[in-house]
Amino acid sequence: MGRGESLPCMIVAGGQWGDEGKGKIVGYLTLHDKPKIVARAGVGPNAGHTVHSLGKKFGLRQLPCGFVYEGARLLIGPGVLINPEVVLKEVELTGAGDRLGVDRRCAVIESSHIEQDRTSAHLRGKIGTTGTGCGPANVARVSRAAKLAGEIPELERFLTDVPQEVGDALRGDEFVLVEGSQGFGLSLIYGTYPYVTSKDTSASTLAADVGVGPTSVDDVILVFKAYVSRVGAGPFPTEMAQKEAERLGIVEYGTVTGRRRRIGTFDFELAKRAVMINGATQLTITCLDRLFKGSSGVRSYGQLPADARAFIERIEGKLKVPVTLISTGRELENVIDLRSEKL
Ligand code: IMP
């Protein structure tokens, strides 16, 4: 089906507190729609995007999950913080170094930032950060004291001008996928401050992270999990007791930190705000199989159990945006793709 109904610049953003399954969705979209470029946006290596490909599980913190499609150029936008060690490790893990470009303006996380993030009673103790140094590195950046990727010799072979590459592709009417990280509830501006990450995480900032202006964005796909999870401290209105989550069979651990995730039911109020502020044009629901018996691996809407369909329809009814992709399992092909019907 080629690129389907999606337009040349599509942003994938998280609608909850991160870990919505963006990696899986980006993996599916890239294999299916074959973008020229997948550009990673978001805060930095505090994010862990999981994608299962070729029988292997990848938990990527810096490289775009779009690496699963070998035809895609992989970029890390200038707004993103980088830890050179993590970048190099993932180049090795994915074997995708030939296709990778890192913007020279990415600010660099140094060991002192990590140390500070891990020992600060406020950051690690109260906020429950990932301890990856992102907050302190963004402080350094705002203080005009950060080192930039262009100064790191080990990264020399990857250095590029991401906005230029993305702009050239868009002018040539090529499909560019922007892979956002974190989630709406973690936004420094719109989230549950002070229990948030060190930057805005909404689609406008994701676009700015890779150098795409607002008038060049065609589609914003907002990703929601069928339930909600949160790692670290902070308000969580729909949280359920751990025992209840266990009874439902939902036990998750963070990709980056290994911490057990708090679990709750779908939060319509949070979702409504996320739809509005991200300017969502399409919604994606992931992990449907974990919530509804009989939906595992289903690939057509009509074959979903009635309660699962009612749930999707309730989401569409309340949020007034079409649910176009539904994930029913961890493998990339476990997706119900409704784009040709609904767009
Ligand atoms: P920081 O981003 O490491 O400063 O952590 C601040 C808060 O954001 C903590 O609650 C983290 O658990 C959370 N956080 C940051 N990035 C992610 C993510 O990619 N997924 C889930 N939680 C995240």
Ligand code: MG
């Ligand atoms: Mg994650």
